[in-house]
Amino acid sequence: MRKLLFLVFLLFSGLLNAQKSTISGYVKEAASGEGLIGASVYVKELKTGNVTNTYGFYSLTLPVGNYTLVFSSSGFKKREQEVVITPKSQEISVELTADSQELAEVIVKARANDENVKGIEMSVNKVDIKTIRKIPALLGEVDLVRAIQLLPGVSTVGEGASGFNVRGGGVDQNLVLLDDAPVYNSSHLFGFFSVFNPDAVKDVKLFKGGIPSMYGGRASSILDVKMKEGNAKKLEVNGGIGVIFSRLSIEAPIVKDKASFIVAARRSYIDILAKPFLTGNNANSKFNFYDLTAKVNYTINQKNTVFMSGYFGRDVFGTGFGFDWGNTTLTTRWNHVFSNKLFLNATAFYSNYDYMLDSDIENKRPNDAFKWTSNIENLSIKPDFTYYWRPDNTITFGGQLLTYDFTPGKANATSNGEKREFGQANKQGVEASAYVGHDWKINSRLTIQYGVRYSHYDYKSLNGEYYDRIPVVVSTENPSGYVLKINQTDPNAVVASYGNWEPRFALNVTGNESSSLKLSYNRLVQYIHLMSNTAASTPLDVWTSSTNNIKPQIVDQVALGLFKNFGPDGNNYESSIEVYYKDMQNQIDYADRANLFLNPYFEKDLLFGDGRAYGIEFFLKKNVGKLTGWASYTLARTERKIDGLNSNEWYANRYDRTHTLNLVGQYSLSDKWSFGANFAYITGVPYTVPAQKYIFDGIAYPQTIPGTRGNIRVPDYHRLDISATKKNKKALFGKGSSEWVFSVYNVYNRKNPFSIYTRPNEDNSVQTEAVQLSIIGSFVPAVTYNFSF
Numbered sequence: 064m065r066k067l068l069f070l071v072f073l074l075f076s077g078l079l080n081a082q083k084s085t086i087s088g089y090v091k092e093a094a095s096g097e098g099l100i101g102a103s104v105y106v107k108e109l110k111t112g113n114v115t116n117t118y119g120f121y122s123l124t125l126p127v128g129n130y131t132l133v134f135s136s137s138g139f140k141k142r143e144q145e146v147v148i149t150p151k152s153q154e155i156s157v158e159l160t161a162d163s164q165e166l167a168e169v170i171v172k173a174r175a176n177d178e179n180v181k182g183i184e185m186s187v188n189k190v191d192i193k194t195i196r197k198i199p200a201l202l203g204e205v206d207l208v209r210a211i212q213l214l215p216g217v218s219t220v221g222e223g224a225s226g227f228n229v230r231g232g233g234v235d236q237n238l239v240l241l242d243d244a245p246v247y248n249s250s251h252l253f254g255f256f257s258v259f260n261p262d263a264v265k266d267v268k269l270f271k272g273g274i275p276s277m278y279g280g281r282a283s284s285i286l287d288v289k290m291k292e293g294n295a296k297k298l299e300v301n302g303g304i305g306v307i308f309s310r311l312s313i314e315a316p317i318v319k320d321k322a323s324f325i326v327a328a329r330r331s332y333i334d335i336l337a338k339p340f341l342t343g344n345n346a347n348s349k350f351n352f353y354d355l356t357a358k359v360n361y362t363i364n365q366k367n368t369v370f371m372s373g374y375f376g377r378d379v380f381g382t383g384f385g386f387d388w389g390n391t392t393l394t395t396r397w398n399h400v401f402s403n404k405l406f407l408n409a410t411a412f413y414s415n416y417d418y419m420l421d422s423d424i425e426n427k428r429p430n431d432a433f434k435w436t437s438n439i440e441n442l443s444i445k446p447d448f449t450y451y452w453r454p455d456n457t458i459t460f461g462g463q464l465l466t467y468d469f470t471p472g473k474a475n476a477t478s479n480g481e482k483r484e485f486g487q488a489n490k491q492g493v494e495a496s497a498y499v500g501h502d503w504k505i506n507s508r509l510t511i512q513y514g515v516r517y518s519h520y521d522y523k524s525l526n527g528e529y530y531d532r533i534p535v536v537v538s539t540e541n542p543s544g545y546v547l548k549i550n551q552t553d554p555n556a557v558v559a560s561y562g563n564w565e566p567r568f569a570l571n572v573t574g575n576e577s578s579s580l581k582l583s584y585n586r587l588v589q590y591i592h593l594m595s596n597t598a599a600s601t602p603l604d605v606w607t608s609s610t611n612n613i614k615p616q617i618v619d620q621v622a623l624g625l626f627k628n629f630g631p632d633g634n635n636y637e638s639s640i641e642v643y644y645k646d647m648q649n650q651i652d653y654a655d656r657a658n659l660f661l662n663p664y665f666e667k668d669l670l671f672g673d674g675r676a677y678g679i680e681f682f683l684k685k686n687v688g689k690l691t692g693w694a695s696y697t698l699a700r701t702e703r704k705i706d707g708l709n710s711n712e713w714y715a716n717r718y719d720r721t722h723t724l725n726l727v728g729q730y731s732l733s734d735k736w737s738f739g740a741n742f743a744y745i746t747g748v749p750y751t752v753p754a755q756k757y758i759f760d761g762i763a764y765p766q767t768i769p770g771t772r773g774n775i776r777v778p779d780y781h782r783l784d785i786s787a788t789k790k791n792k793k794a795l796f797g798k799g800s801s802e803w804v805f806s807v808y809n810v811y812n813r814k815n816p817f818s819i820y821t822r823p824n825e826d827n828s829v830q831t832e833a834v835q836l837s838i839i840g841s842f843v844p845a846v847t848y849n850f851s852f
């Protein structure tokens with residue numbers, strides 16, 4: 064009997080020791096009360112842990128016992144806390160205090176000092192907004208999009224071009240998210256500034272590859288921008304006065320530690336400064352941009368938090384005519400903790416991008432006028448679940464329903480009082496998707512992440528017409544080799560449907576504490592397309608749906624990377640080498656003289672084929688010391704093979720950049736003075752120029768060989784920018800802090816080429832000449848005053 068009781072006691076003790084419990088909570092910034100993204104929660108005794116999600120939430124399931132938790136995040140002081148894990152679940156939330164010394168040293172932050180090595184993510188760059196502020200910029204204005212162009216694998220076709228290109232992809236292949244709502248044109252002033260107000264930005268993350276299954280909808284990259292939530296502790300005012308625009312942000316608690324808001328605004332004032340010098344027809348000229356960013360949040364209780372955020376921005380240009388474009392987004396979000404292990408983020412958003420061109424904005428010529436409008440509009444609901452099964456196992460799952468309403472282009476023309484309406488028909492698309500993903504840390508040296516996404520898309524032609532492309536003989540009048548057959552259908556009928564599986568996989572093999580080898584594969588599917596037959600997208604480009612003729616773009620990418628940290632403290636320097644290969648299906652190019660704007664039959668002028676992009680990226684970053692910064696170099700190739708172009712052979716795509724070198728550095732001389740510099744060198748993009756000419760009536764007319772693409776390259780691009788920052792002890796009204804930023808863009812006055820075109824020679828009209836166009840052809844000095852109190 065005693066032996067039986069002893070065995071029962073041992074069994075009970077074993078069960079008790081094996082019993083586990085869950086602790087969860089939030090890690091927040093002490094100064095503002097905002098959740099810290101990617102903060103580390105480490106268990107000393109078990110040498111395991113987890114990181115916080117986008118909202119600062121974490122969850123750990125541990126055996127009962129006594130432990131020491133270490134909470135840490137780059138730029139903040141570590142905090143250790145003794146905890147006793149009992150069978151009952153617990154909620155433990157902490158606040159971390161900023162470490163001023165670390166903030167001065169860290170450049171591109173990871174979630175922990177060695178997360179770039181030990182984390183599963185690869186082909187991902189997380190850029191801290193404090194780092195972006197230190198980079199010299201055009202006219203001294205901090206710019207998020209220009210900053211990410213200094214990262215490996217990221218480029219642009221030139222100054223004055225909207226957006227950015229990632230690993231050979233087009234501007235439209237980047238999903239740009241602001242609090243989960245898509246932004247379709249991320250630029251102000253024709254590409255010189257981005258729409259993101261730095262005073263309102265909390266976190267910036269660029270996915271170039273290894274994209275988790277929760278993301279979809281674009282074929283190249285994800286730029287995920289999170290807005291600040293507002294200071295829940297005290298009133299905070301930030302702003303700046305610059306050469307071209309000024310900005311102001313206000314954030315404050317509504318209910319201390321429970322509810323807060325932030326409102327940030329910017330406006331350029333070129334038109335105001337120039338107004339005294341404008342006369343005659345130019346007296347009422349308008350050329351400015353403005354934007355408003357706002358967010359409010361309310362913590363109902365420990366398990367429920369709600370958010371609402373929005374953006375409204377506009378560019379306005381005109382001299383007797385009107386030309387404006389802009390984005391509008393509205394996001395509502397609900398965070399709910401079902402249990403210590405299950406977290407929900409439910410999001411609903413509205414997004415709209417539109418533009419307008421009006422020849423008679425002042426209504427002075429009602430009998431002779433022209434007005435052109437276009438827009439793309441989204442509505443969506445998106446629940447995302449995270450299940451923290453164990454510290455080494457996290458499961459994500461969810462879905463999205465997303466509607467698209469396309470108005471590709473509508474025009475109203477009035478001539479001698481007679482009105483006529485024309486343009487492209489409205490379209491509608493519905494994209495539904497579901498996904499599941501699993502992060503599994505198998506042991507201390509092996510971590511995998513895998514998942515799958517399924518997406519389905521339905522297309523409707525709202526005017527009751529759709530087209531079949533019928534091949535014909537290629538001719539001068541019809542260079543595409545297709546005509547369209549018009550078919551009638553019910554406007555509510557689905558004309559075309561597509562469904563695609565999108566598998567994702569990533570692997571991390573850690574060699575030792577400071578090095579790892581990573582591998583990733585992902586398939587991405589894109590159902591919408593930007594119609595633009597120029598290398599640099601413009602505000603007037605047209606978004607359109609996949610149809611029965613335009614198939615979804617499908618891109619498969621595989622990447623392999625070696626990551627290594629080194630230095631006296633182990634993580635003083637970060638380095639990586641990544642190679643990638645992308646296979647692209649259903650890529651779009653355009654027949655010669657394609658007419659895309661206001662043409663209801665533009666599908667006739669489209670050409671389709673395959674693409675490929677491959678390259679190697681080198682990255683070296685110095686994290687600590689007075690001198691910090693990074694160097695990146697990319698050797699890459701981007702090609703297309705389109706039926707009907709270049710004799711059906713591979714050719715360099717218009718986004719092809721063979722060599723890209725970026726050097727970024729910051730030097731802290733003292734508490735008062737700091738300096739920054741960046742240098743960029745980029746191989747010129749392919750460009751198509753006429754290789755022939757014909758002479759008529761004594762004038763030479765350049766002529767391009769039909770089907771030719773990229774027969775020359777624009778000369779190489781290189782530029783040096785510098786800046787100096789002087790910190791002041793006090794700001795406005797004798798409070799807070801302030802700084803003067805002095806900068807020079809394009810220091811050595813380089814006339815970097817944007818494009819090349821040909822024209823008859825002015826002195827001899829029988830001859831032709833090539834002309835190089837430069838958008839910025841001189842150095843640009845600037846001074847900006849920033850304040851905070």
